[in-house]
Amino acid sequence: MKRDRSRHRFFPGMVVLAACLAAGVASSAPSEEKGKVAKPHAAAPAEKQFAVPTPPFTPGIFPCSDCHKEMTPNPKRRELKEEHTNIVLNHAEGQRWCLDCHDTYDRDRLHLVNGQRIRFEESYRLCGQCHGDKYRDWKVGVHGKRTGMWNGEKQYLLCVNCHNPHDPRFKPLKPLPPPVRPGDIR
Amino acid sequence: MPMRMIWGFFKGTLVLITKGSKAYYIWMVTLLCFMGIGFLAYLYQLQHGLIVTAMRDQVSWGFYISNFTFLVGVAAAAVLLVIPAYVYHWKPLKEVAVLGEMLAVSAMVMCLLFVTVDIGRPDRFWHLIPKFGILNFPQSMLAWDVVVLNIYLVLNLTIAVFILYNLYHKREPSKSFTTPLLLFSIPAAVSIHTVTAFLYNGLAARPFWNASILAPRFLASAFCSGPALMIILFQIIRKYTRIEIKNEAIFKVAELIAYSMFINLFLLGAEVFKEFYSNTIHLAPMQYLFFGLKGHSDLVPFIWTAMIFNVSAFFLFLIPQTRENYVTLNIGCVLIIIGVYIEKGMGLVIPGLVPDTLGEIFEYSPTGIELLLTMGIWATGLLVYTLLLRVAVPILTGEFFVGEDGRTAVIVDTEFIRRADHLAEQSYRD
Amino acid sequence: MPTQERRDDRAFRMSRRKMMRGVAAVLGAIALPAQDAPASVWESFFQKNFRELSPEDLKGVLSRLEKEYSEKYKKAVKVRATPPIEGVSYGYGLDLSRCIGCRRCVYACVEENNQSRDPQIHWIRVLQLNKERGVDLEDAEHYYNPAKVPEKGHFYMPVQCQQCEHPPCVKVCPVQATWKERDGITVVDYNWCIGCRYCMAACPYGARHFNWKKPGLPSAEMNPETHYLGNRPRPVGVVEKCTFCVQRVRNTPGRYTACVEICPVGARKFGNLLDPESEMRYIIENKRVFILKEDLNTRPKFYYFYAT
Numbered sequence: 001m002k003r004d005r006s007r008h009r010f011f012p013g014m015v016v017l018a019a020c021l022a023a024g025v026a027s028s029a030p031s032e033e034k035g036k037v038a039k040p041h042a043a044a045p046a047e048k049q050f051a052v053p054t055p056p057f058t059p060g061i062f063p064c065s066d067c068h069k070e071m072t073p074n075p076k077r078r079e080l081k082e083e084h085t086n087i088v089l090n091h092a093e094g095q096r097w098c099l100d101c102h103d104t105y106d107r108d109r110l111h112l113v114n115g116q117r118i119r120f121e122e123s124y125r126l127c128g129q130c131h132g133d134k135y136r137d138w139k140v141g142v143h144g145k146r147t148g149m150w151n152g153e154k155q156y157l158l159c160v161n162c163h164n165p166h167d168p169r170f171k172p173l174k175p176l177p178p179p180v181r182p183g184d185i186r
Numbered sequence: 187m188p189m190r191m192i193w194g195f196f197k198g199t200l201v202l203i204t205k206g207s208k209a210y211y212i213w214m215v216t217l218l219c220f221m222g223i224g225f226l227a228y229l230y231q232l233q234h235g236l237i238v239t240a241m242r243d244q245v246s247w248g249f250y251i252s253n254f255t256f257l258v259g260v261a262a263a264a265v266l267l268v269i270p271a272y273v274y275h276w277k278p279l280k281e282v283a284v285l286g287e288m289l290a291v292s293a294m295v296m297c298l299l300f301v302t303v304d305i306g307r308p309d310r311f312w313h314l315i316p317k318f319g320i321l322n323f324p325q326s327m328l329a330w331d332v333v334v335l336n337i338y339l340v341l342n343l344t345i346a347v348f349i350l351y352n353l354y355h356k357r358e359p360s361k362s363f364t365t366p367l368l369l370f371s372i373p374a375a376v377s378i379h380t381v382t383a384f385l386y387n388g389l390a391a392r393p394f395w396n397a398s399i400l401a402p403r404f405l406a407s408a409f410c411s412g413p414a415l416m417i418i419l420f421q422i423i424r425k426y427t428r429i430e431i432k433n434e435a436i437f438k439v440a441e442l443i444a445y446s447m448f449i450n451l452f453l454l455g456a457e458v459f460k461e462f463y464s465n466t467i468h469l470a471p472m473q474y475l476f477f478g479l480k481g482h483s484d485l486v487p488f489i490w491t492a493m494i495f496n497v498s499a500f501f502l503f504l505i506p507q508t509r510e511n512y513v514t515l516n517i518g519c520v521l522i523i524i525g526v527y528i529e530k531g532m533g534l535v536i537p538g539l540v541p542d543t544l545g546e547i548f549e550y551s552p553t554g555i556e557l558l559l560t561m562g563i564w565a566t567g568l569l570v571y572t573l574l575l576r577v578a579v580p581i582l583t584g585e586f587f588v589g590e591d592g593r594t595a596v597i598v599d600t601e602f603i604r605r606a607d608h609l610a611e612q613s614y615r616d
Numbered sequence: 617m618p619t620q621e622r623r624d625d626r627a628f629r630m631s632r633r634k635m636m637r638g639v640a641a642v643l644g645a646i647a648l649p650a651q652d653a654p655a656s657v658w659e660s661f662f663q664k665n666f667r668e669l670s671p672e673d674l675k676g677v678l679s680r681l682e683k684e685y686s687e688k689y690k691k692a693v694k695v696r697a698t699p700p701i702e703g704v705s706y707g708y709g710l711d712l713s714r715c716i717g718c719r720r721c722v723y724a725c726v727e728e729n730n731q732s733r734d735p736q737i738h739w740i741r742v743l744q745l746n747k748e749r750g751v752d753l754e755d756a757e758h759y760y761n762p763a764k765v766p767e768k769g770h771f772y773m774p775v776q777c778q779q780c781e782h783p784p785c786v787k788v789c790p791v792q793a794t795w796k797e798r799d800g801i802t803v804v805d806y807n808w809c810i811g812c813r814y815c816m817a818a819c820p821y822g823a824r825h826f827n828w829k830k831p832g833l834p835s836a837e838m839n840p841e842t843h844y845l846g847n848r849p850r851p852v853g854v855v856e857k858c859t860f861c862v863q864r865v866r867n868t869p870g871r872y873t874a875c876v877e878i879c880p881v882g883a884r885k886f887g888n889l890l891d892p893e894s895e896m897r898y899i900i901e902n903k904r905v906f907i908l909k910e911d912l913n914t915r916p917k918f919y920y921f922y923a924t
Contacts, residue, residue: 140895140898141885141895142709142711142885142895142898142899142903142923143923144882145880145882146882146895147876147877148871149870149871149872150869150871150886150887150888151701151704151868151888152870153869157882162881162882170716170881172765172766173716173764173765174718174764175717175718175719175760175761175764176719176720176723177719177761178719178760178761179722179736179738179741179758179759180736181759182242182243182244182548183242183548183549185237185735185828186237234829235830236811236826236828237735237828241828242828243816243822243826244822246813246816246817247813247817301812304812304813305810305811305812305853306809306810306812306813306826306827306852306853306854306855307811307853309661310791310808310811311810313665313793313810314790319665319791320665320791321790321791322790322791322792325787325788326790326814332790385814388788389784389788389818390820390912391784391817391818391819391820391912467752470754538817539817541754542822543753543819543822544741544743544753544756544758544775544821545743545754545756546756546758546822
C-alpha cells in the first residue's frame with residue numbers, strides 16, 4: 001500500500017511505547033482497584049493509545065488535502081455526483097453523510113461528535129461512539145484481531161482494516177481446501 | 187537331578203513334535219505357509235507403516251483389535267470350563283481339562299500377537315516393562331490388561347506343563363500345587379475378560395462402549411464362543427487321536443452354552459432397549475450398527491447375520507434333541523462362533539468409533555494386508571495349539587513317558603493325527 | 617545370604633537386559649530404517665522418557681535431534697525444551713459469532729507445527745453446523761467447500777485439542793508417553809509413544825492424530841524453530857496433537873499461537889487464565905461461554921464464546 005508520509009511514520013513507534021506504558025489502564029476489567037486507578041485518567045482527555053497499523057487508504061488518495069485545499073467546503077448534505085462516486089454508503093445510509101465523520105475544514109482528519117478532530121490512526125474512537133460494546137471488547141483484544149506477544153507487546157488492527165467504513169459488513173472469503181477424506185489418505 | 191530330568195523332558199518333546207503322520211505334516215506345513223504369508227504381510231506393514239491397514243484417525247482400531255477382543259473371550263472361557271472339573275471333581279470334564287488350559291494358552295499367544303501387530307512402534311514394546319520402561323499402572327486399563335494377560339498366560343502354561351510333566355513321569359500331579367493355581371485361575375479368567383471390557387468401558391468419549399453392561403456382556407458371550415470352539419475341538423481330537431472324550435461332557439458343555447447365550451441375548455436386548463427407547467444423542471453408534479446411519483450401512487448385514495446365528499444357536503442348544511444330535515450340535519457351534527466373532531469383534535470395536543467423536547462417519551473394512559496378517563496369527567495360534575496337543579495327547583494316553591533311566595523319553599505315539607478306524611486296528615495289535 | 621541374593625539378582629537383571637537387547641536388536645533390525653546412522657538409532661532406541669531425562673541427558677538428546685533434523689532438512693534446526701512459565705495456565709477462546717469457517721487456521725497450524733503434508737495431518741478440524749440445529753456434532757459437515765464462506769444458515773466451529781484439565785487421553789496411556797504440563801498443555805513424547813492409539817479412542821474431541829505413515833514434510837516448508845514436546849518432526853507410528861504452539865508461547869515474551877495470528881476475523885483468543893488482565897479472563901467473565909461436551913467432566917481450557 002503506497003502511503004504518505006514522514007509525519008505519520010513516527011506514529012506507530014510512539015504508539016507502541018505509549019501502549020506499553022499505559023498497558024491495561026484503559027482495560028475495562030471489572031476489578032475494583034482498576035476502577036479506582038482508571039478514574040483520574042477518565043477525567044483527562046488523553047485516551048489510551050493502541051499499536052495500530054496504517055489505515056488502509058486507497059493508493060494515492062491521502063492526504064485528502066492535496067485536492068481539497070483548493071476547494072471551498074460545501075457543508076450542504078447532498079449526493080456526490082462528480083467525485084467519490086465509487087463510494088456507496090451502506091452504513092446507516094440515509095442517516096449519515098460524509099461530513100458526519102470527515103472533518104469539513106481539515107480533510108486529513110476525522111472528527112468526533114463533540115467536534116474534536118482526530119487522525120485516521122485514531123478512527124477507532126470515531127467508530128466507538130456508536131459501537132461502544134465493540135470498542136470496549138476491541139480495546140481488551142476480544143473484538144477483532146490482536147497479534148504480537150500474548151505476554152508482551154500487542155499489535156491491534158484498526159476497525160477499518162477489516163470493515164470498510166462505508167460498507168462495514170465483513171466480506172465472505174474463499175475457504176481453504178477441505179481435509180482429505182480418511183478413505184483417500186494412502 | 188531335576189534339571190537333567192527337565193532337560194530330558196524338553197528334549198523328548200522336541201523329538202516328539204518332529205514325529206507324526208502324513209496328515210500331521212501336511213497340517214503343520216499348511217499352518218507354516220499361512221504363518222509365512224502373515225509374516226511377510228507384517229514385514230510389509232512394518233516397512234510402510236499402518237497406512238497399509240484401513241485404519242485412520244477416525245477409526246483408529248480395527249480388525250486386529252476386534253480379533254484380540256474375541257480371543258480374550260475364548261481364552262477366558264476355555265479355562266472357566268475347566269474349573270468345574272477340578273473344583274467339583276466332575277469326572278467327564280476332568281480328563282480334558284488340560285486341553286482347555288492349552289486352548290487358553292494358544293488364545294493368549296494370539297491376543298499378544300494381535301496387540302503387537304496393532305501398535306505403531308513395536309520396537310518400543312519394552313517401554314511397557316516396569317523398571318526398563320514405565321507401565322502406567324494402575325491408571326491405564328491397557329496397563330492392567332498387559333499385566334493380567336501375561337499373568338494369565340504364565341499361569342495357564344504353568345498349570346498345564348506341571349500336570350503334563352508329572353503325568354509324563356507317571357506321577358499324580360501334586361494337588362497342593364495345582365489346586366491353588368487352578369483356584370487362582372478362576373478370578374484370573376474372569377479378570378482378563380473384565381479388564382478387557384473395562385478397557386473399552388472406561389472411555390466416556392465413546393458412548394457405545396461406555397455402558398456398564400459391557401463387562402457382563404463380554405463374559406456372557408465368551409461363555410458361548412469359548413465352549414462352542416471347545417466342543418468342535420473335542421470332536422476333532424477324539425476322532426483323530428487316542429484321547430477319549432465322553433458324549434456326556436460335550437452335551438453338558440452345550441447345555442452351558444444355552445444358558446450363556448440366553449444371558450448374552452438378554453443383556454444385549456437390555457442395552458438395545460435402553461438406547462432406542464431413550465433415543466438420546468448416544469443412539470447414533472447403535473443405529474449405525476443395526477440400521478445404518480445417513481446411508482452408511484456396511485456393518486448392518488454382518489450384525490443381523492450375527493443376531494440370527496446367535497438366536498438360532500440358542501434354540502439349537504436349548505432343545506435337548508438338537509443339543510444331543512451331532513449334526514445340529516455342530517451347526518449350532520459354528521453359528522455361535524461366527525455370531526460371537528462378529529458381535530464381539532467388529533460389531534463391538536467399530537461402532538465404538540463410528541460415528542467418530544466429531545460426528546464423522548468413516549466406514550472401515552480391513553485391507554488385504556490386515557486379512558493376511560490376521561490369518562497368519564490364527565495359523566500361529568493353531569500351530570501353538572497343535573504343538574501343545576502333540577505333547578499333551580500322548581502323555582494323557584500314556585504313549586509318551588519317561589524311560590526306565592528316569593531321563594530318556596519313550597515315544598510310542600509316532601503318528602499323532604490318525605483316523606479313528608486306524609486307531610481301532612492299532613489297539614488290537616497293542 | 618544377602619550378598620549371594622544380590623549377586624543372583626544382578627545376574628538375573630543383567631541377563632534380562634542382555635535378552636532385552638537381543639530381542640531389541642532383532643526387532644530393531646526389522647523395524648528401523650536401515651539408512652539411518654546406527655549410533656544415533658541406538659541412542660534414540662535406549663532414550664528414556666522425557667520426564668526422566670537428567671539435564672545432561674536432555675542436552676544430549678536435543679543436540680542429537682538438532683543434528684539429525686538439520687541433516688535431514690538441510691537447514692539449521694533448533695530443538696528446544698523450554699519449560700513452562702510459572703504462574704501461567706493457558707486458555708483459549710473461540711468466538712463462534714465471528715468464525716466464518718475459512719480454514720486459514722488449519723493450514724497456518726500445519727505450517728507452524730510441521731504436520732505431515734502427505735499423508736495429510738490436520739490438528740484443527742473446522743465443522744460447519746446448522747444454525748437451526750445448534751452445536752449438534754452428528755449434524756456437522758467436515759468437508760464443506762463452497763466458493764465463499766460463511767454460507768447462509770450456517771455457523772462454523774473449529775475443534776482442536778481442548779487442553780483438558782482432566783485429560784482422558786493422559787489417563788489411558790499405558791506408558792506415560794503423554795502428560796499434562798504445569799501450564800496446562802498436554803504434550804506427547806514422540807520418542808516414548810508406542811503407538812497403541814488408546815489415547816485416540818479416549819479423546820472426546822478427535823484431537824489426536826496418528827502417523828500412519830512416515831510423515832511427508834518437504835525441507836523447504838519445514839519450520840526450523842521447534843520444541844521437543846511440540847512441533848519437531850515426528851517419526852512414523854506415533855500420536856501427535858495441538859500443543860498451543862508450545863514452541864512460541866513458552867517464551868517471554870511469547871508470540872500468540874499461529875492460529876490466533878492468522879485468523880482473519882479475530883475469532884481466536886489466547887491468554888493466561890491466571891492473569892486477571894488477560895483477554896481470556898475478560899471473555900470468561902463478560903461473555904456467554906461454553907465448553908464442548910461439558911458432561912464428560914474433561915474440563916477443557918478451550919472456551920467457545922459468543923462476543924455478540
